[in-house]
Each structure stands twice: as C-alpha cells, then as structure tokens.
Amino acid sequence: MSRYRLSDEDLKYAVEFRANPLGTPSPGLQRVLNLLRGGPKKGKYVLIVKEPFRRWNLGRMPESRGEPIEIISEIEYTDLAEAEWDVFKRRWKESTGQDLEQELA
Amino acid sequence: MTRILAYTDRISVAPGGSVQVKVSCDGLDHYHARLIRVIQGDVNPSGPGYREEVVDLDLGGPIPGRFQPIHAGSYGIVEGAPPLDMGKSFSMQALIWPTLPGCGPQTILSYEDPNSCAGFRLYMDAAGALAFQVTELQGNSDSISTGSPLFAQRWYLVTGEFDADSRTLTVFQVPQISTPKVQDRHKNSKVSTIGTFEAGSDAVIMIAAHSGCERPALEHFNGRIEAPKIFTRLLDEYEKVNPGTAEDRELIAAWDFSVGISTDRIIDASENQLNGLLVNLPARGVTGHFWNGDEHCWKNNFDHYAAIHFHDDDLYDCEWETDIEVKLPDSLKSGVYAVHLQSGSEEYYTPFAVRPPRGTRSAPVAFILPSASYMAYANNRIGIDVPETEIVTGRLVQMNPIDLFMQTHPEIGLSFYDVHNDGSGVYYSSRLRPIVQMQPRQIGHLGGVGSNLWQFNADTHILGWLDQLEQPFDVITDEDLENEGGQVLEGYKAVITGTHPEYYSVGMLDGLQSYLNAGGRLMYLGGNGFYWRVSFHPTLPGVIECRKSEDGIRVYPPPPGEFYASFTGEYTGLWRRNGRAPNELVGIGMVSQGFDCSSPYILTEASRDPRVSFIFEGVEGPVVGDYGLSGGGAAGLELDATNHAWGTPPNTLVLATSERHSDLYLMTPEDMDDPAPGLGGSEAEIIRAEMVFFETPKGGAVFSTGSIAWCGSLSHADYNNDIARITGNVLQRFLDPTPFPVM
Numbered sequence: 001m002s003r004y005r006l007s008d009e010d011l012k013y014a015v016e017f018r019a020n021p022l023g024t025p026s027p028g029l030q031r032v033l034n035l036l037r038g039g040p041k042k043g044k045y046v047l048i049v050k051e052p053f054r055r056w057n058l059g060r061m062p063e064s065r066g067e068p069i070e071i072i073s074e075i076e077y078t079d080l081a082e083a084e085w086d087v088f089k090r091r092w093k094e095s096t097g098q099d100l101e102q103e104l105a
Numbered sequence: 106m107t108r109i110l111a112y113t114d115r116i117s118v119a120p121g122g123s124v125q126v127k128v129s130c131d132g133l134d135h136y137h138a139r140l141i142r143v144i145q146g147d148v149n150p151s152g153p154g155y156r157e158e159v160v161d162l163d164l165g166g167p168i169p170g171r172f173q174p175i176h177a178g179s180y181g182i183v184e185g186a187p188p189l190d191m192g193k194s195f196s197m198q199a200l201i202w203p204t205l206p207g208c209g210p211q212t213i214l215s216y217e218d219p220n221s222c223a224g225f226r227l228y229m230d231a232a233g234a235l236a237f238q239v240t241e242l243q244g245n246s247d248s249i250s251t252g253s254p255l256f257a258q259r260w261y262l263v264t265g266e267f268d269a270d271s272r273t274l275t276v277f278q279v280p281q282i283s284t285p286k287v288q289d290r291h292k293n294s295k296v297s298t299i300g301t302f303e304a305g306s307d308a309v310i311m312i313a314a315h316s317g318c319e320r321p322a323l324e325h326f327n328g329r330i331e332a333p334k335i336f337t338r339l340l341d342e343y344e345k346v347n348p349g350t351a352e353d354r355e356l357i358a359a360w361d362f363s364v365g366i367s368t369d370r371i372i373d374a375s376e377n378q379l380n381g382l383l384v385n386l387p388a389r390g391v392t393g394h395f396w397n398g399d400e401h402c403w404k405n406n407f408d409h410y411a412a413i414h415f416h417d418d419d420l421y422d423c424e425w426e427t428d429i430e431v432k433l434p435d436s437l438k439s440g441v442y443a444v445h446l447q448s449g450s451e452e453y454y455t456p457f458a459v460r461p462p463r464g465t466r467s468a469p470v471a472f473i474l475p476s477a478s479y480m481a482y483a484n485n486r487i488g489i490d491v492p493e494t495e496i497v498t499g500r501l502v503q504m505n506p507i508d509l510f511m512q513t514h515p516e517i518g519l520s521f522y523d524v525h526n527d528g529s530g531v532y533y534s535s536r537l538r539p540i541v542q543m544q545p546r547q548i549g550h551l552g553g554v555g556s557n558l559w560q561f562n563a564d565t566h567i568l569g570w571l572d573q574l575e576q577p578f579d580v581i582t583d584e585d586l587e588n589e590g591g592q593v594l595e596g597y598k599a600v601i602t603g604t605h606p607e608y609y610s611v612g613m614l615d616g617l618q619s620y621l622n623a624g625g626r627l628m629y630l631g632g633n634g635f636y637w638r639v640s641f642h643p644t645l646p647g648v649i650e651c652r653k654s655e656d657g658i659r660v661y662p663p664p665p666g667e668f669y670a671s672f673t674g675e676y677t678g679l680w681r682r683n684g685r686a687p688n689e690l691v692g693i694g695m696v697s698q699g700f701d702c703s704s705p706y707i708l709t710e711a712s713r714d715p716r717v718s719f720i721f722e723g724v725e726g727p728v729v730g731d732y733g734l735s736g737g738g739a740a741g742l743e744l745d746a747t748n749h750a751w752g753t754p755p756n757t758l759v760l761a762t763s764e765r766h767s768d769l770y771l772m773t774p775e776d777m778d779d780p781a782p783g784l785g786g787s788e789a790e791i792i793r794a795e796m797v798f799f800e801t802p803k804g805g806a807v808f809s810t811g812s813i814a815w816c817g818s819l820s821h822a823d824y825n826n827d828i829a830r831i832t833g834n835v836l837q838r839f840l841d842p843t844p845f846p847v848m
Contacts, residue, residue: 025499030768034496044492047503048509049504054150059504061492065490066513067513068509069489069509080500
C-alpha cells in the first residue's frame with residue numbers, strides 16, 4: 001500500500017499516462033500508478049471480458065471469496081488504452097476529488 | 106457462465122488404455138463429448154490461431170447432464186463407534202488452536218447418529234465460544250456455551266461433558282498460557298432439559314466437522330486439533346486443566362495424530378482401536394501444543410507434531426461419479442489430448458497426455474508436460490484474490506468467465522499461490538477436481554501484454570510449433586517421470602521442457618539428470634524452472650505437497666517448524682536451498698519476474714563461438730526476439746541467468762542476454778540479502794534472461810532460454826523468425842546422433 005499522495009506536481013504524469021496508457025512509465029508515473037493501482041481488493045476496478053481481446057465491461061471486486069464480481073454493464077470498452085485511461089481518471093478523482101479532464105483542459 | 110465442469114482420473118495414459126471423465130452440469134440437460142488433440146490453444150487474433158484435431162472416436166451421447174457437488178472442507182471420520190448411550194456420563198476433550206473463531210459454528214468433535222443427528226457435539230459457537238450440545242433421537246437438543254470467545258491462534262484445552270446422574274452439561278475452556286487482562290478461561294454448567302436418550306443407535310464420530318443429511322460434513326473447524334478423546338465418565342478438575350493428564354479409564358477413544366503423519370489415517374491409541382480416515386487432506390506435520398522450537402523435523406519428534414490443521418476449504422478429491430469412459434484406440438499417437446464437452450455455448454476441456462506404452466518410444470523427441478506445475482497453479486486465485494496483481498502486471502486485470510466462476514465458487518479448491526480462509530498457507534494441491542485454468546483457449550493473468558497465457562495454454566505454443574514443423578514427438582508427464590524415473594526418457598534424442606516447469610520432485614529431478622548423464626540433450630524452453638521442491642504422496646494419487654521454506658517468491662511463508670513435507674519428510678523449499686540449484690541442471694536459475702512487457706535478447710560475442718555455430722545458422726542478430734505474444738518480446742515474465750556460485754557449469758556459453766526490463770521486474774528475495782536502491786529491471790544488472798548452451802559428458806548438451814516468454818515468439822511471422830529459427834536449429838542438431846565433443 002503506497003503512502004504517496006497526489007498533488008498538482010503529478011499532473012504531468014497524468015499527461016504522460018494519457019499519451020501512452022500501455023507504455024513503460026517513467027519513475028514518476030510509476031509512483032503514481034503504484035498508488036492508484038494499489039489499495040485493497042474491495043471495490044477494485046477490473047475489466048470483465050465480454051469477448052476476448054475485443055470487448056470489455058468495467059467491473060469492481062467484492063471484498064470476500066464467494067461474492068460475485070460487480071459487472072458495470074453500461075460501461076463498455078473496445079480498446080484497452082481507452083479502458084486504462086478511463087479507470088485512471090476515476091481513481092484520480094476518488095483520490096483527489098479532481099476531475100482530471102478539467103484539470104488537463 | 107461456467108456450467109460444465111469435469112476432470113479425469115488420470116493425467117497420463119497409453120494408447121489402448123482408458124480415461125474416466127467425471128462431469129458436473131449446472132442446469133444442462135445434455136451435452137456432447139468428443140476427443141480432440143490439442144495443437145494450439147491460443148485464441149489471440151494476433152496469434153497463429155486456435156487449432157485442434159478431432160479424433161474419430163464415438164464417445165456416445167448426447168450424454169445426460171447431472172450435477173455433482175464439490176464438498177470442500179477437511180475432517181476426520183471414524184466408523185464403527187460404540188452405540189450412543191446417554192445412560193452413562195460422557196466427556197469430550199481436545200487441545201485446540203482455532204484460527205477463525207467467531208466465523209460461524211465450528212465443530213471440534215462430534216459423536217452422532219448420522220441419520221437423526223442425535224448425539225454429542227463439542228464445538229465453537231457462532232460467537233467463537235466453546236460450546237457443548239446434546240441432541241436426542243426425537244431431535245430435541247440442548248447446549249451450553251462458555252459465552253467467552255476464544256482467541257485465534259492460541260492453544261486451549263477444551264472439555265465438554267454430560268453428567269448422566271444430574272443431567273448436567275458442562276463446558277470448560279482453559280488457555281494454555283495465562284495472559285494478564287485476557288479473561289478467556291471459562292467454565293459453565295447447567296442442568297439439561299433433555300430427558301431420556303435411547304441407547305443403541307448407530308453412531309459416527311467426526312473430528313473437525315459433524316454429520317449432515319444434505320452433505321457429508323457440516324460446520325468445519327478451522328485451526329488445529331490435537332489429542333481428541335472421548336470418555337464414558339466425567340473428568341476431574343485436574344484432568345480438565347492439564348493436558349495429557351486424563352487417565353485412560355472408561356475411554357472410548359484417544360486419537361494420537363502424531364502417528365501416521367504421512368498418511369490420511371488417524372490412529373486411536375485406546376484398546377478400542379477406533380481408527381479413522383481423514384477426508385480432503387487437512388495439513389499434517391504441523392506444530393502442536395508441545396512444540397518448543399527444539400526440533401524442526403516432524404520425523405525426529407512426533408510428540409511435537411501431534412496436531413492436525415483443518416480448513417473449511419481443503420479439497421483433495423471431489424469423488425465424482427464417472428460419466429464417460431474413454432477407451433483410447435491402440436493406434437492413437439502420443440500427444441496432448443482433451444475430452445471436449447459442449448452444450449450450446451457452454452464448453453469444457455479436460456486435458457490429459459497420451460504417452461507411449463511403458464518401455465517404448467514412438468518418436469525421437471519427448472515433450473515433458475509439466476503436470477506438477479499445473480497442479481501447483483491449479484485454480485490459482487492470483488487474479489482475483491491478490492490486489493497487487495494489477496501493479497505487477499502493469500495493466501488492468503481482466504476477468505474471464507472462469508475467474509467470475511472461481512470468485513463465486515471457492516469450493517473448487519486452492520493452489521500453492523493461495524492462502525486458506527484462515528490465512529494459513531496451502532500445502533497440498535490435487536488434480537482430482539476440475540482445474541478450470543488447465544484448458545486450451547483459456548487466458549491467464551501473468552502472461553504479459555498480448556496473449557496473456559500461463560502454464561498449460563502457454564505450453565500449447567510449443568505443441569503448435571512442433572506441429573507446424575511436422576516433428577513427431579511423444580508426451581511424457583511429470584507423473585510419468587516421477588513414477589518411472591530416467592527410464593521413461595531413455596533413448597530420446599532430445600527432450601523439451603514446458604515454458605514454466607517450476608515444480609520438481611526429487612524423483613523427477615533425478616530422472617532428468619540421469620537422462621543428461623547418459624548423453625541426453627535437453628531443451629529448456631522456459632523460465633523459472635526447477636525452482637520449488639515438491640513431494641508426491643506415496644500412496645494417494647494426483648496430489649503434491651509444497652512448503653515454501655526459507656525464501657523464494659511466495660505468497661506466504663510456512664510457520665517455523667513446518668519446513669518438512671508431511672507426505673515424505675523431505676526438507677522443502679527452493680531446490681537451490683536443497684543443494685541442487687537449477688543452474689547445475691540447465692546452466693541458469695531464476696533471477697527476476699515481471700509481468701508487463703518482455704524484451705528482446707542481444708546476441709553476445711560467445712554466440713559466434715564455433716561450438717554453437719549450428720544454433721545461429723540463418724540468424725543475423727544482434728537483436729533477436731523483439732516480438733511475441735507473451736509480452737511483445739522473447740525475454741520476459743520470469744527470467745533465469747547464470748551464476749557459477751550456484752553451479753552453472755564452467756563450460757557454459759552465454760549466447761544472448763536481455764539488457765533492459767521495466768521496473769516491474771524485481772530481484773528475487775533469495776538474491777536480495779541486503780536491499781539497496783536500484784533493484785528494478787531498468788537498473789539492476791542481475792535482471793536479465795540469459796540464453797545458454799553447454800555440452801555434457803557422453804556427448805549430450807543443454808540449451809536453455811531462461812525466459813517464460815520465449816515460446817510466445819515462436820509463431821511470429823508464421824514461424825519465420827529468429828526465435829523459431831534458433832529453436833529449430835537446436836532441435837535439428839540435437840536429433841543428430843553425432844556426439845557433442847567432450848574436449
């Protein structure tokens with residue numbers, strides 16, 4: 001679990017991630033990702049495969065074994081980079097309260 | 106949805122033999138079955154394409170579907186107990202070390218009529234306090250609790266008794282260590298409302314569960330139980346407080362779990378000899394109440410290992426009925442096969458190997474199907490239980506239908522990458538249950554950007570490559586190697602490993618070493634091989650044990666005093682901690698793992714050595730393998746490198762090395778004696794895959810790639826690439842009987 005806290009200094013890493021969500025991150029972006037991708041199992045964003053390699057729903061993990069994974073069927077992706085960026089923005093907002101699209105506009 | 110599940114009784118069978126397929130359907134009336142040969146299981150549209158070959162064999166059908174349950178949870182059962190008799194006073198006593206008190210009722214010891222549930226039961230109640238219950242034949246029951254929850258991972262002597270004269274029920278819990286400000290020693294008594302009890306009914310004694318009508322066992326205990334005893338008398342106060350002091354008077358049974366640790370039997374030390382059977386393999390060879398750290402091997406002091414650790418999620422054998430018996434044609438060629446079950450959009454594959462008949466070979470090449478490693482990873486919950494998986498893979502975790510199924514059906518059992526519900530490590534893993542990840546078409550979590558395959562399906566990259574080469578090959582499983590040793594490899598011109606043959610028993614290692622000692626040629630086409638020592642059970646089929654002692658990349662450390670396998674008494678852990686590092690066998694050993702992107706290899710000066718000119722015919726270099734389905738490169742996922750201190754032979758040529766990986770690649774803990782900054786793949790020099798070659802005595806040789814990702818590159822550009830060329834060149838030379846020069 002990361003103790004790092006996001007600040008405006010990290011907006012440049014959001015820009016870096018948006019440009020290449022599936023690339024190899026800089027050390028600064030990796031630190032941001034360690035925070036955003038960390039955290040407990042409960043509520044963790046995942047992708048639900050609707051069609052392998054082609055279509056995914058957003059999903060969220062439950063806390064315990066035996067409980068179903070929540071499938072958010074109204075949110076669908078056809079591109080993994082798009083999915084990564086969408087989840088990045090959601091986590092950024094949950095972590096800072098900031099709307100990343102507005103911050104970067 | 107995953108509405109068909111299946112498993113086979115065997116993982117390896119010769120032509121002419123039979124395989125029993127056990128099937129469970131959830132709400133499906135019928136299904137169809139066919140036998141296929143698995144050729145290429147990768148369904149990635151960027152890959153070579155899924156391929157299978159249907160065997161012309163009528164398996165009957167459509168076959169009626171039926172549901173067969175999985176009853177997870179371990180317990181002991183003793184048949185033939187004396188009839189219940191409430192005309193006599195009665196006591197139950199045990200030492201216990203609960204791990205999940207307060208998580209529902211959990212039975213310690215029960216003595217019941219399985220039909221009416223009449224009888225006695227000593228248990229923890231829903232709040233985690235010791236309780237004792239009596240139930241009469243008419244179904245009326247009465248119970249008493251101390252009302253004081255037990256603490257987890259603390260030893261208690263617990264007693265429940267029924268005074269036949271006064272009709273009094275008593276429970277007494279006594280912690281074995283007194284702790285200031287902790288009030289968990291409690292006794293409680295009451296006069297029971299239960300009236301009479303008819304003697305003479307049938308009785309079954311169960312340990313760590315009690316009998317149920319709708320399933321074999323209910324309310325499993327989580328934690329350790331030691332020295333359970335049943336008396337037909339009351340115990341005095343001294344006996345209730347001091348473990349081991351109860352005199353053997355009027356004794357029904359006194360089980361001694363220090364006897365038969367390597368078995369699934371429990372032994373009653375009383376003259377009644379009410380011996381029993383353990384179901385679903387609870388952990389044995391675990392430290393008990395008397396363990397004090399003086400001895401770490403159970404074989405040297407049984408008394409200190411007189412406990413059994415029960416879990417409500419243990420699973421050994423589903424014990425399903427057979428639905429299909431597949432009689433294999435005598436002419437069936439060796440290969441990896443599966444029975445494919447299908448009902449509409451629902452399907453399931455149950456793979457197994459068709460090996461050549463014992464003592465024969467049907468091809469010059471043997472592929473060792475790493476079935477022990479498949480068992481080790483069986484139904485692993487890395488993607489669903491471990492929140493760090495997203496960080497270490499560098500991307501969102503994708504949940505496939507089998508993951509959704511495993512999340513809601515944890516009864517399907519655990520792997521060596523999981524912990525039990527009580528947080529203790531998994532010591533045993535079996536194949537006598539559906540292994541949903543061991544199927545063609547399945548996608549994993551650790552296989553890197555691209556196809557993301559792991560273990561079985563990743564190994565079909567090798568099967569597909571051999572098939573397109575039209576190279577005849579035999580398939581030998583780890584269990585064949587374990588059972589028959591090096592004899593099963595005798596005469597093969599070349600032997601090929603899987604992509605990740607991580608788990609090896611001493612028998613398997615001896616077998617492979619003896620093949621090499623006799624002049625064999627080994628192609629190690631993977632990474633992190635020969636890493637953990639495992640033990641097959643001496644008598645129970647289809648199950649292995651692994652305790653990850655000392656260090657290594659692992660989900661949990663076994664607790665102190667539990668580094669020896671209960672199946673065999675072997676010291677466990679890394680093979681390099683057992684004096685047989687993989688470097689000795691294949692020149693390289695595990696140095697790092699990361700699961701995002703893979704890298705290319707860079708050929709070294711040694712690649713131009715005349716000794717290895719055959720390997721690089723048609724290869725320009727210096728960069729090779731900057732493509733692939735397993736992370737986009739040939740060097741990735743788990744990496745091996747040379748280390749002469751660990752036994753890399755001095756004649757080893759390092760032909761190529763990967764030079765830079767992402768910082769998601771980290772050093773292994775066993776190499777991290779003194780952590781310092783710069784441990785990631787972009788900085789640490791140790792993090793690299795090394796492709797090596799060396800000659801062995803008697804004209805043999807070893808070629809090792811040091812990367813799980815290697816075989817994901819074979820099919821690139823329709824198999825017309827340097828990785829396929831190098832691998833093919835090695836295979837062709839290894840098939841040439843001309844000995845490799847020793848001098």
